[in-house]
Amino acid sequence: MEAAIEVTDLQKTYRGRKTGEVRAVDGVSFRVEAGEFFGILGPNGAGKTTTLEIVEGLRRPDGGEVRLLGRSPWPHSPELSQRIGVQLQTSSFFEFLTAREQIETFAELYGAGRRRAAEMLDQVGLGDKAATRCQKLSGGQQQRLSLACALVGDPELVFLDEPTAALDPQARRNLWDLMRGINAEGRTVVLTTHYMEEAEALCDRVAIMDSGRILAVGSPAELIRGLDAPTRVTVAAGQLSEARVKELARDEAVAADESSVVFETREPRRLLTALAADGALEGLAVRTANLEDVFLQVTGREWRE
Amino acid sequence: MSVAAPERTGAPPRRSRAYLSLIRALGLSWLRDRSQVFFNLILPGMFLVLLVSVYGSNATPTPEVLEVGEVPVLERAEPGDFELSGAADLDSALEAVADGDADAAVVQDGETVTVYYSQTDATAGVVALERLSGLVDDVNVAVLTEAAPDAPVLELVTDAAEDNSLQPVQYLAPGILAWGIAISGVFGAAGTIVDWKRDKLIRRLRLTPASAGTFVGARITVSLLVALLQTALFLAVAVAMGLRLSAWTWFAVPLVLLGTAMFLAIGVVLGGIAKTGPGAAGLSNMVTMPMAFISGAFFPLAAAPQWVQWLSALSPMRYLNEGLQKVVVSGASPAAVLPEVGILAAFAAVLALIAWKTFKFDEL
Numbered sequence: 001m002e003a004a005i006e007v008t009d010l011q012k013t014y015r016g017r018k019t020g021e022v023r024a025v026d027g028v029s030f031r032v033e034a035g036e037f038f039g040i041l042g043p044n045g046a047g048k049t050t051t052l053e054i055v056e057g058l059r060r061p062d063g064g065e066v067r068l069l070g071r072s073p074w075p076h077s078p079e080l081s082q083r084i085g086v087q088l089q090t091s092s093f094f095e096f097l098t099a100r101e102q103i104e105t106f107a108e109l110y111g112a113g114r115r116r117a118a119e120m121l122d123q124v125g126l127g128d129k130a131a132t133r134c135q136k137l138s139g140g141q142q143q144r145l146s147l148a149c150a151l152v153g154d155p156e157l158v159f160l161d162e163p164t165a166a167l168d169p170q171a172r173r174n175l176w177d178l179m180r181g182i183n184a185e186g187r188t189v190v191l192t193t194h195y196m197e198e199a200e201a202l203c204d205r206v207a208i209m210d211s212g213r214i215l216a217v218g219s220p221a222e223l224i225r226g227l228d229a230p231t232r233v234t235v236a237a238g239q240l241s242e243a244r245v246k247e248l249a250r251d252e253a254v255a256a257d258e259s260s261v262v263f264e265t266r267e268p269r270r271l272l273t274a275l276a277a278d279g280a281l282e283g284l285a286v287r288t289a290n291l292e293d294v295f296l297q298v299t300g301r302e303w304r305e
Numbered sequence: 306m307s308v309a310a311p312e313r314t315g316a317p318p319r320r321s322r323a324y325l326s327l328i329r330a331l332g333l334s335w336l337r338d339r340s341q342v343f344f345n346l347i348l349p350g351m352f353l354v355l356l357v358s359v360y361g362s363n364a365t366p367t368p369e370v371l372e373v374g375e376v377p378v379l380e381r382a383e384p385g386d387f388e389l390s391g392a393a394d395l396d397s398a399l400e401a402v403a404d405g406d407a408d409a410a411v412v413q414d415g416e417t418v419t420v421y422y423s424q425t426d427a428t429a430g431v432v433a434l435e436r437l438s439g440l441v442d443d444v445n446v447a448v449l450t451e452a453a454p455d456a457p458v459l460e461l462v463t464d465a466a467e468d469n470s471l472q473p474v475q476y477l478a479p480g481i482l483a484w485g486i487a488i489s490g491v492f493g494a495a496g497t498i499v500d501w502k503r504d505k506l507i508r509r510l511r512l513t514p515a516s517a518g519t520f521v522g523a524r525i526t527v528s529l530l531v532a533l534l535q536t537a538l539f540l541a542v543a544v545a546m547g548l549r550l551s552a553w554t555w556f557a558v559p560l561v562l563l564g565t566a567m568f569l570a571i572g573v574v575l576g577g578i579a580k581t582g583p584g585a586a587g588l589s590n591m592v593t594m595p596m597a598f599i600s601g602a603f604f605p606l607a608a609a610p611q612w613v614q615w616l617s618a619l620s621p622m623r624y625l626n627e628g629l630q631k632v633v634v635s636g637a638s639p640a641a642v643l644p645e646v647g648i649l650a651a652f653a654a655v656l657a658l659i660a661w662k663t664f665k666f667d668e669l
Contacts, residue, residue, distance in 0.1 A: 056512055078317035078514035092509040094330045095500070096337035101330065108326035109513040111318035153513075 002070055004157050004188040005032040005055060011063035012050055012212075024050040025061070026212035032190060032205075034156075037183045039203035040192045041291065047212040048192040049089060052161050055190070056086055069157060082110065085155030085187075089162050091146040093134040099145050100130040103152055110153030120148040124178060140171030147178060157188045164198060176202060196291040206291070208298055215298040220291055227297055229289035230264040233271055236283030237261055248274055317514035327515065327523035335527055344492070345535050349485030350542035353477060356603060357546050360473035368408040368433035371398040376413040378440060386436050409433035471605070471634070478543040479629035480602035482557075483564065485539060486532055487593050487622050490565045493528055494572025495585040507669045525569060532565040533558065540633070551636030557629055560642070563649045564625040570656035577664045596622045621652040 012025040024047045032038040040048045053059045055066050057073030057080075066073055071080050093102055099121060107117040121127050124144040129137060137145060143163050150158055160179065164172040172195075179202055183189045193199055199206045200220045207217045216223055230252070237260050245254060245261055248271060253264040260283060265271045268286065275281055296302060335341055371392040372379060379389060390407075392398035398410035402421055409422040418441055422434050501507045511517045536557060544550060571592060579585035597603060599613050600622035606614055617623045628645035631637035 058508060058511065076511065076516055078516070081512060081514045082317045084512070086509070086512040088505055088509055088512075090505050092504045092506040094334045094506065095504075096334040097330060101333065105326055105330040106513065108318065109323050109510070109515045111316060111322075111514070149509075 002034070003031050003067070004034045004036070004069060005030075005038075005190065006067040007031070007051075007055060007064070008066075009064040010051065010054055010061045010066070012047075012054060012059065012061050023212050025054065028064070028209075028212070028214050030207050030214060030217060032188060034188055035183075035186060037179075037189045037191070037202055037204045039199040039206040040190070040209055041194070041196065041199040041203075041206050041295075042192075042209035043194055046194075046209045048194075048209055049161055051209070052159055052190070052192055056084070056159055082153060083156045085150035085153060085158040087143075087146050087150045087158075087160045087163055089165070091134075091142040093142075093145075095135065096133060098131050098133050099126055099137065102134050102145065103148055106149040107152045112152055112154070116154075117152055120152045121145075123151075123181075124148045125174075138171075140167050140174065143167065143171075143175060144178065147175070147182075151182065155187060158182055158190070160189065160191045162192055162194065164193065164195065172198070196295070200291055208291070208295055210295075210299050216294060223291065223294045224289050227289050227293055229293055230266050231268040231289075232285075232287045233263040233265060233268060233275070234260050234283065234285040234287070235275060235280055239280035239282055240278065244278070320515070320519055323513075323515035324519050324523055324526075327510075327520055328526055331524055331527045332530070335531065341493075345485070345489040345531055346538055348488075349481055349535065349539050352484075353474070353481045353539070353542055353546060356477050356481065357474050360477065368436070369406075370433055370437070371401060371407045371410040373398045373410055373412045376411050376418070378413055378418055379411065382436075382440060386440075387433065409437070411437060472547065474543060474546045474548045475634045476601075476605050476630070477603070478540075478546075478548050479633055480597075480600070480604075480626050482536060482539050482543075482561075482629055483600065483622050483626040484593070484597045484602040485535055486561055486564045486625065487568050487596065488589070489531060489535060490528065490568025491572040491575065491593050492586060492589045493531070494569040495576035495579060495589050496572075496582060497524060498573055498576025499579055499582050499585045502668050505669070525566075528569055529562055529565055532561050536561050548634070551633060553632045553636055553638055556632040556639045556642065559646065560625060560628045560632070560649065563646065563653060564621075567621055567649060567653035567656055570653060570660045573660040574656070574663055577660070577668075593622075596620050599623070600626050602626060621649065621656075624648045624652070 008029050010025050010028040012023075014022045014024050016022065026047070028047070028051055030038075040051065042048050050059065054061045055068065055073065057066075057068070057076060060074055068080060069083055071077070073080060094105065097105070100117070103117045103121055104114055107113065107120075118127075118130075121130055124147055126137075126141060126144055126148065129141060134142065134145065147160070147163065150160070163179070164175050167175065176198070179189065179191065183202075191199075191202065203220065205217060205219050206223065207214045208223075209215065218226070237256060237258055240248070240261065242256075245256060248254075249263055249265075252266070255262045263271055272286070275284070367386070367388050370379075370387040370389055372389055373392045373395050379387070382389070392401065392410065395410070395412060398407070399421055401407045402410050409420055411421075412419045418437070420434055420437050507517060507520060510520045540548075540550065540554070540557075572589065575588040575592065576585055579588050599609075599617045600606070600620045601609070601617065602622065606617060606623070609617075624645045628642045628649070631642050631645070632639065
């Protein structure tokens, strides 16, 4: 099956008077299959947005090649744009228009009718806000309207550039459900985000990006398994004698202070069974490795949001 | 994983349909912006009403005219045309005129009537001149009918004369209209560019099947439509203030469109430089205010110092003003304003080129 996106060795360098040369994208290659939910994860300034803008056809790369649904996104082609939906980082609306007028205008640009516009407004839960002016919507509502505008043309491929940045946790979860729904309808979704848990929760595959390069690509589970990291098991202090702690840890790492005991184990099942048998489960916390640890491993530095 | 994407039949809409929906959206957002509506549609009319009241209303005052020696021609004056009084000699009469105590002084030497009129109060002076001129014509007609065809004919000589006898509304209306067109063009384009830099709307629209060109075209169309609406409203106010529109007034349409295109180009250059909305407004003011003053928008250029008149040759607003003056007020035919049309077109072309070359498209 033909890939939805095929990106080969993208290069983009910005030359600023003050900043000098910045290699925003430095040899990026990846492939997104049709129907996939693909994430590009990285801290701010990693080059995610520039990569996305090149793939969308907003910018020309200095080098490398992009195939979008089998075609080059540059120069602009109405036929290709028709099959693609885009949500940019900033919500861009016509000033002084209501949510309904906004989405109807976008619908007309994609050759869709008013009924489709109204359906989309309902789908993102803004049916009762149709007569509200865009600028008066909350941040989450604006993002949902922007998402509706991206979907009104019934695209096969949807690009979402940090849609949940600057949203409160409730609004973020709300948007997650919408994004899952879009993918479940059979659309290919490409999402950039700097939230680890977002990438883990939504994406079939994730590309971890830093300093203009892709450092690892795979499903979140694969990437974490590849770390071969121990599971951290924490219980409250005072339930186990020092000798018993040593015995339970066998030869693995363990750390204790006055409030808690932390085991790092590769046999979590054995350890947890033994702890349960001892009745020492108070304050239990089990933490497996996550994408944060993957990031730490591939970049050699701590994740900062 | 491979879920088959749904079958789609939707084709991109025709360009003309996208263009029309964009015009509707942009026009609607323009109309709902009250500050735009005030600034573009109401302010120029307000200015006209205000300035006409300052320079003298249509109900012109009776000019005070000093009769130096015997001026037989004045015997035929209708009562109420002038407020006549005698003067001892020409020098004292001229002094009175210069001081503003009288609006004009008249001397008749045989067949020559000489009018000295005030420039301190241009309106009353001009009115005096106009009426005296009419009077002399009347006398000529009377003399011609009474006497033989070769009878002496009175000749009017005006001194320090501006030979136009325009009412304030007649010279103010084209000037303020040109200024109104300039501010909506320059401020509108500069503000729009700054908005686009901020909200990235154009970037978003570039990713729809409609091209960026269609969008920019729609935005320019909205500006041109606004300029026409502005012109129509403004001329309605001017007519209410006593302006009589010439039969060639319709030729203001191409002048206004050409002028708007030119001022939009200036606005694009300024919007490219400015970083914020207030910055764009400041730059626009910096360009339009001096331009208005050297273009004769608020006072007749002939009354300005020579260097201002020279400088005004560089101001595109002047040619719009003069072109409008000719077709709307003086009733000149479109052929007579071809030089203005040519100059405006040349300015528009050069400014558009500058805008195109200096604009950083990456910032949008």
